[in-house]
Amino acid sequence: MSEDGPVSFWSAPRVSSPIHATVTLPGSKSITNRALVLAALADGPSTVTGALRSRDTDLMIGALRALGTAISGDGPTLEVVPGRFHGGAVDCGLAGTVMRFVPPLAALADGDVVFDGDEQARTRPLDTLLSGLRALDADIAGDTLPFTVHGRGALRGGTVTIDASGSSQFVSGLLLSGAAFDEGVTVHHDGKPVPSMPHIDMTVEMLRTAGVDVTTPASGGEANTWRVRPGRVHAIDWNIEPDLSNATAFLAAAAVTGGEVTVPSWPERTTQPGDAIRGILESMGAEVHREGTDLTVRGPRSLRGIDIDLHDLGELTPTVAALAAVASGPSHLRGIAHLRGHETDRLAALSTEINALGGRVTETPDGLDIEPVPLHGGHWHSYADHRMATAGAIIGLVVDGVSVDDIATTSKTLPGFERMWDAMLGNAVATDTGARS
């Protein structure tokens, strides 16, 4: 929504019966953007199959092209041919992965790389990464967007201590490019615990797949320390898993309506935090089972509340909060203070929007307390946050008259969300709720 532009609301479909559907999800944002970065650094051409095409991944493609990487392919199959990095302009949009993963590459460029992004991106935390890069000998003007990296064709690298309690992406960003630094990189974290550890595991696993030598606390390294040795990044044919965080909204639809939703190609083993939705839904009373690679969720008559530390799984918070808002008992979501630096302050946004529908949500210093009360219809604001928009859609399934503003913001990671949502609902949709702006 923009204050000065026209506001368009999407009437969230209300269902009158349980949903039964199979929903196929496109590729993971986080894996696609890591594969693209590693392919741009690789020692030859790579392919990326099953890539997500969305605003965040297209911004990554644009950023890498601006630095001199050749990327071809209009759909989910991409060919990436690395080139020597040169100066240029990078639009980060609102993508954390672009603003945190690309500056280290820019330090390797021959020339200046100017970074900017959406107005809302200018308040997302970034100085930890930029000052970390400076400690590794990069020359950077600015601490937030917009800023300029004065690339010098190479970066010394070495050891750096950062406080990554604000975002795991600070660690991932430095590690992803570390093999290309003269001395590699050793990242030591000093501060409150790093959030979203599965995303650091994802970074480490993908680096190792590309032949990079990485030492972690789990592989004999020091606590809170990750080391990437200098060396080649091998060209790989990357195969991207479906986006499990995006899948959570569709599985939640089964949970809140007492229906059954199946997501095919659910990976047997994955570093994606979205995999944890299985245990979350089970503890809220849903049944979850796998048959081959199909994952199916069957919703209960009534959902239980949940008390959960989402520190590792912050990305799932909007879905879990939406489930909790329509559950039969109280919920406590903890460990997620860092969500105040996501696309928007997600703790403030979720409490404001659920309360605007008559809910009883209290922000705590590190999370949300959600009391079950009957909700009523109303406008749900998205704050340019794709996961706020999908949270509104989940609640709208079971509350009359919810209308979500700027549903198109879902294109950050899932273009065509409304079409997929409608297709999932099939004939479970109730008559028009009249929830229009």
Ligand SMILES: O=C(O)C1=C[C@@H](OP(=O)(O)O)[C@@H](O)[C@H](O)C1
């Ligand atoms: O590395 C990644 O791909 C991501 C890491 C997480 O960031 P934070 O550690 O900032 O929560 C996650 O929330 C984000 O959606 C994607």
Ligand SMILES: C=C(OP(=O)(O)O)C(=O)O
């Ligand atoms: C926090 C998120 O995104 P970003 O990669 O922009 O940080 C998210 O997708 O939930």
